Amino acid sequence: MTTDKRLIEAAAELLDAGGEDAVTLRAVGHAAGVSHNAPYKHFANRSALLAAVAAVSFADLAEAMATIRKSRRTPTKKLMATLNLFMDYSREHPARYRLLFNNRETAAAGGELKIKALETFEHFRSIVQECQQANDLPSAPSETLASLIFATVHGLLAIEGNGQLHPEKGLSSVEASMKILLALLAPSKT
Amino acid sequence: MTTDKRLIEAAAELLDAGGEDAVTLRAVGHAAGVSHNAPYKHFANRSALLAAVAAVSFADLAEAMATIRKSRRTPTKKLMATLNLFMDYSREHPARYRLLFNNRETAAAGGELKIKALETFEHFRSIVQECQQANDLPSAPSETLASLIFATVHGLLAIEGNGQLHPEKGLSSVEASMKILLALLAPSKT
DNA sequence: GAATGTCGGTTGACAGCGTCAACCTCGTCC
C-alpha cells in the first residue's frame, strides 16, 4: 500500500478510536511507520490530512448509497435504508461522522472533498425523488425536500450524539422520530 | 465586575471573534487583564471555562425565549419568532452556536449547563404545544414534535453553517425550508 | 556515463498551548 493511503488509514483509525484530538500528526506518522514529519511530504498540513480522510469516507458513503439506490426495493424502503445508513454511521463512527457533517474545515474545503459530498447528496436526492413519484412524499422540489429530510436526520443525530436536550423522554430514538416525520409528511393516499 | 465574569466575557468575545481555536487560556487571561494562569483559580481547566460560556449563553437564549413565550402573539407567530431567534443566533454567533449545540464536551457536561439547556428546550416545547392546541401543528407528543422541529432547524443551520451540500440551489434559505416544513406539517384546517 | 534534480524520507529546532508546582500577598477570623 502507498504511504499516502497508509497515512489516511492510520488517521481514520485514530479518529474512530480516540476522537479528533487523538489525530496528531506524530501519532499518525508513527502508526503508519514513518517519522513525525513524513506526513508533510504527502499533505500540506493537519487539515489537509483530515480532509483526505473525509474524502474517502464520503466516497464510502456514496458507494453504499449507490448500492441502495440501484437495489430492487420500493422507494420508501430505499429511503429508510438510506436513513438507517446515516444512523449507523453516526453511531459506529461518531467522530468521523462529525468530521464529515459537523466540521468547519471540512465544510470550507473544496476540490475532491466537495465533489464527493455532492455525489453523496445526489444519491439521496434521487431516492427522495423516487418516493415522490411513488406518491410516498409530498410534491415539492426534490432538492428542497431532500435537504429537509436530511437536515432532520442530521439534527436528530447531532442531538443524540450530544446526549443533549432531554435524552430519556421525547426523542427516545431517532428512528421513532423519523417514522413520525415520514408519517406526517406522507400525503394521504386516495 | 468580578474576575470570573470578566474571564467568561473575554472568552465569549474571543470565541465570537476567532472561533473556538482562538479561545486559549493565555489569550483569555490577557484579555481579562490577568496572567496566563489566573483562569485556573476560577475554572478547573479550559473545558470548564467553555462550559461556563455555554451556560451563560444558554441563559441568554432561554431568557429571550421566555420573552417570546410570554408575548401576546398567536402561537404560530411565537413559533416563528423562536425559530428566527435560533437562526439569528447561529448567524451572528456561529462559533458560540456550535459550542452550544454541536460540541461534545458541552454535551457531556452536567450541572448548571444541563439545567440551562433543558430550560431552553422547555420554553420551545411549550410554544410547540400552544401551536398544537391552536390546531396549527399535528397532534403528537409535544416533546417529540418539538424535538423534530428543533432538530430540523438545527440540521438546516448546521448545513448552512457548513456551506455544505449544494449551497446555492435547493435549500436556498433556512427560512424557506422551515416554512415548507411547517406548511407540510400543518393539519388541513376544516 | 556523469551530472542534475526531484521525491520521499530523516532529524532537529521553534513557538504556542494546557497544565502543574511553587511562591507571594493580601484580607479575614480565632
Add this chain to the structure above:
DNA sequence: GGACGAGGTTGACGCTGTCAACCGACATTC
C-alpha cells in the same frame, strides 16, 4: 498577632503543528 485560604504571580514541563536543513534513491538529460 498569627494562621490561613483565596486569588494572583512566575516558571517550568511535555506535547503539538510546523519549518528548515539534510540525505539517499531514482529518473532524466546532456
